[in-house]
Amino acid sequence: MNTSRFALVAFILAPALLAACTQEQQNKLGREIQNWTGTNGVLEIYAGDKVVRRFLNIDKISTALGTDDGKPRAYRYGYGVLDENMNMLADAGEKKVYFEISDYTNAVFFESPR
Structure with a gap:
């Protein structure tokens, strides 16, 4: 099977495999991918x-x-x-700190543009 055909098959099967996972399994997979790739969140x-x-x-925000x-x-x-x-x-002089935000906090989390 050539590379482009393999990529097409993987592209088609990936959503089906992901849909078969529970929401928690999808969340864990997403966190593993995020932790592997790293983030520069704001x-x-x-x-x-x-x-x-x-x-x-910020590398991640977790739910308590x-x-x-x-x-x-x-x-x-x-x-x-x-x-x-x-x-x-x-x-x-600006230090890394621990923070907590409630579900009711007006906040935006995004990847840094820098």
């Missing part, structure tokens, strides 16, 4: 239409799970560099 927190906090160099019941909690957490001067750069 999290912006808004108060109205104004950015009030920005975290840089209950200790006893294992159920998802209403917040997310992660680690990122607090962009204190809001210039989209991790400057000297």
Whole structure:
């Protein structure tokens, strides 16, 4: 089988195989791919239409799970560099910090354009 035919078959079969996975299996696969490729995420927190906090160099944001019941909690957490001067750069003196955001926080997470 030549390379282009193999690529076509893989392209056609991949969605079917992915659809057969449970949502949790798809999430785990997505995290493994994301962790393997790496990310350079930015999290912006808004108060109205104004950015009030920005975290840089985030590799992932995780959902908190209950200790006893294992159920998802209403917040997310992660680690990122607090962009204190809001210039989209991790400057000297700006440190990596732990953060938590509730499900009700006005926030946008995106891959850094830099």
